[in-house]
Amino acid sequence: MAAVKPKIINQKSAHRLISNENLQALLLFLLSLGLFLLFWEMGARLKLFAKGMPTASLTITELWYWITHPFYNNGPNDLGIGWNLLISLRRVAIGYTLASIIAVPLGVLVGISKIAFKAFNPYFQLLKPVSPLAWLPLGLYLFRNSELTGIFIITIASIWPTLTNTAFGVANVNPDYLDVSKTLGASRWRTIFKVIIPAALPNIISGLRISMGISWLVIVAAEMLLGTGLGYFIWNEWNNLYIPNILVAIFIIGIVGIILDQIFAYLEKLVSFGRQSS
Amino acid sequence: MNTSFTSNSPSVNPNGSASVQISLSHVSKVFWGKNGWLNKITRQTTPNFIAIEDINLDIQHNTFVSIIGPSGCGKSTLLNIIAGLSSATSGTVSINGQIVDKPGPDRGMVFQNYALMPWMTVEDNIKFAVETVYPKMPRKQQKRIIQEKIQLVGLQGAEKKHPHELSGGMRQRVGIARALAINPQILLMDEPFGALDALTRGFLQEEIERIWEKQRKTAIMITHSIDEALLLSDRIVMMTKGPAARIDKVLKVPFSRPRNRTVVENHPAYLQLKQDMENHLYRETRAVEEARIK
Ligand SMILES: Nc1ncnc2c1ncn2[C@@H]1O[C@H](COP(=O)(O)OP(=O)(O)OP(=O)(O)O)[C@@H](O)[C@H]1O
Ligand SMILES: [Mg+2]
Numbered sequence: 001m002a003a004v005k006p007k008i009i010n011q012k013s014a015h016r017l018i019s020n021e022n023l024q025a026l027l028l029f030l031l032s033l034g035l036f037l038l039f040w041e042m043g044a045r046l047k048l049f050a051k052g053m054p055t056a057s058l059t060i061t062e063l064w065y066w067i068t069h070p071f072y073n074n075g076p077n078d079l080g081i082g083w084n085l086l087i088s089l090r091r092v093a094i095g096y097t098l099a100s101i102i103a104v105p106l107g108v109l110v111g112i113s114k115i116a117f118k119a120f121n122p123y124f125q126l127l128k129p130v131s132p133l134a135w136l137p138l139g140l141y142l143f144r145n146s147e148l149t150g151i152f153i154i155t156i157a158s159i160w161p162t163l164t165n166t167a168f169g170v171a172n173v174n175p176d177y178l179d180v181s182k183t184l185g186a187s188r189w190r191t192i193f194k195v196i197i198p199a200a201l202p203n204i205i206s207g208l209r210i211s212m213g214i215s216w217l218v219i220v221a222a223e224m225l226l227g228t229g230l231g232y233f234i235w236n237e238w239n240n241l242y243i244p245n246i247l248v249a250i251f252i253i254g255i256v257g258i259i260l261d262q263i264f265a266y267l268e269k270l271v272s273f274g275r276q277s278s
Numbered sequence: 279m280n281t282s283f284t285s286n287s288p289s290v291n292p293n294g295s296a297s298v299q300i301s302l303s304h305v306s307k308v309f310w311g312k313n314g315w316l317n318k319i320t321r322q323t324t325p326n327f328i329a330i331e332d333i334n335l336d337i338q339h340n341t342f343v344s345i346i347g348p349s350g351c352g353k354s355t356l357l358n359i360i361a362g363l364s365s366a367t368s369g370t371v372s373i374n375g376q377i378v379d380k381p382g383p384d385r386g387m388v389f390q391n392y393a394l395m396p397w398m399t400v401e402d403n404i405k406f407a408v409e410t411v412y413p414k415m416p417r418k419q420q421k422r423i424i425q426e427k428i429q430l431v432g433l434q435g436a437e438k439k440h441p442h443e444l445s446g447g448m449r450q451r452v453g454i455a456r457a458l459a460i461n462p463q464i465l466l467m468d469e470p471f472g473a474l475d476a477l478t479r480g481f482l483q484e485e486i487e488r489i490w491e492k493q494r495k496t497a498i499m500i501t502h503s504i505d506e507a508l509l510l511s512d513r514i515v516m517m518t519k520g521p522a523a524r525i526d527k528v529l530k531v532p533f534s535r536p537r538n539r540t541v542v543e544n545h546p547a548y549l550q551l552k553q554d555m556e557n558h559l560y561r562e563t564r565a566v567e568e569a570r571i572k
Contacts, residue, residue, distance in 0.1 A: 174393075176389055176391055176393035177393060177395060179363055179387070179389070179393065180387075180389070180393050180395075180407075180456075181410075182362075182363060182381045183361055183362075183363065183381040183382075183383075183385065183386070183387045184381075184383060184406075184407055184410040184411055184460065185381060185382055185383050185410065185411065186410045190410060194406060195395065198395070198397045199395070199397075201397070271397065273396040273397050273440050273441075273442055274396060274440065274441070274442025274443075275396055275442075
């Protein structure tokens with residue numbers, strides 16, 4: 001009995017410490033949030049910031065309004081934020097899917113074949129650092145259509161992380177797995193589909209995750225120049241000089257970004273099987 | 279130098295026929311250094327490295343052979359050549375009279391780091407091997423083989439687990455089951471228990487002995503453990519230090535089968551054999567250390 005007791009106490013206190021930690025973090029978060037809102041509210045009321053800066057309470061009221069009335073439609077310049085969100089998400093979904101369909105197979109090819117890697121790497125290196133928005137005029141010229149241009153830009157923006165991560169994962173498959181495949185006499189295709197791709201899957205998913213993050217960053221910027229979507233919503237409110245709605249949109253963009261990222265975080269966990277992920 | 283079993287020992291084949299199954303003749307392996315013109319310009323040349331030189335060895339059917347030698351002498355290099363994973367620079371490996379230069383399902387391999395696919399369950403890992411080697415076999419039969427091997431290595435109940443949920447010992451059981459599931463003529467093992475703790479190691483050695491008594495395949499095992507080699511092998515191949523490692527001599531292990539640790543350790547020849555091996559390893563390892571100091 002005496003030997004068991006201290007163990008239980010240890011476990012209990014360790015447990016308490018963890019829950020304490022979370023609790024403390026939550027309290028600190030709420031405290032800082034309260035202080036921030038208070039500072040904002042007071043500053044705006046005392047006109048310490050720029051002229052026309054809305055108060056925190058007004059912004060929160062607006063946020064509540066937009067959240068409770070997401071879907072109404074009074075023409076393109078007065079569209080519920082829910083519609084705008086769906087428009088942005090649709091563009092991202094189409095562009096991102098296209099990019100993934102191109103990037104994953106190309107990444108596998110480039111990862112497997114040293115020749116393909118050497119041959120195509122200059123393109124990747126050259127195009128990767130270019131801001132996706134640089135493609136905007138070209139897209140408008142080519143498609144003469146803002147919808148297609150938006151999708152085009154998302155596609156270009158989200159190709160590179162998936163491509164490079166896939167290629168890296170495929171090129172660095174544990175050689176033991178390949179030896180197993182070889183000693184069994186597995187065909188090339190079987191090795192690629194049953195061994196190489198599953199082995200590289202954690203890398204592929206983290207590439208897809210980064211690509212998704214970039215798409216979400218880029219769509220807002222692109223839409224400012226395209227009409228409709230969350231980006232355009234912000235631009236429109238800027239033209240109306242109504243700052244609270246801009247803040248509301250920023251908040252919603254952030255929340256959706258978190259949700260998208262968490263979906264991929266979950267997928268990453270799903271395919272890791274005990275391997276540590278980056 | 280020709281170190282052939284047939285030359286110095288009678289057969290251990292239960293049928294009494296001294297038939298050679300694996301034959302290595304004049305096998306050498308050179309790892310080519312970097313000495314192209316580009317390396318010369320950048321002064322980053324490395325010399326050629328002769329890992330093993332002129333290895334001659336005949337292995338008869340149904341023999342268990344251990345390879346022992348100082349660290350880095352080229353044991354893995356030799357085993358990989360037999361497996362067909364790497365090719366000899368000169369010399370030939372033949373199995374049943376046929377020269378082999380690529381891997382094949384006649385040889386099953388057990389890896390030191392298990393080499394299980396982490397995304398496959400225990401069952402799927404074995405299934406991958408069976409499906410690859412016997413794609414036309416009916417599903418039912420494949421299933422039966424997989425079940426059989428899982429039982430053979432004592433993994434019942436863990437079929438649906440993934441490798442990361444298993445202990446090292448359990449993982450290597452999967453590795454062994456996978457190698458046996460394709461019903462190879464020859465089992466190749468590169469330090470199969472090297473990554474395990476002493477206790478688990480002991481258990482698995484006895485397990486291998488039990489399994490081997492059930493289906494006597496020709497087996498080649500690399501090991502660093504003298505006791506392991508003496509418990510399991512019919513022949514022990516002792517290699518000299520590298521570079522240009524050779525076979526120093528081949529010991530014949532006279533213990534009767536089936537074996538068990540206590541009986542083996544009390545056999546009159548046990549201490550002498552152990553002494554011989556220790557002396558050999560000590561001499562070669564000291565030579566390695568001396569070469570390093572110079
Ligand atoms: N791909 C390679 N290129 C160059 N040298 C190599 C290569 N592979 C192995 N070697 C060298 O060949 C020698 C033999 O290596 P090998 O792995 O066969 O030794 P080993 O006997 O299996 O060693 P250990 O007991 O540590 O497993 C070593 O000196 C090693 O550095
Ligand atoms: Mg080795």
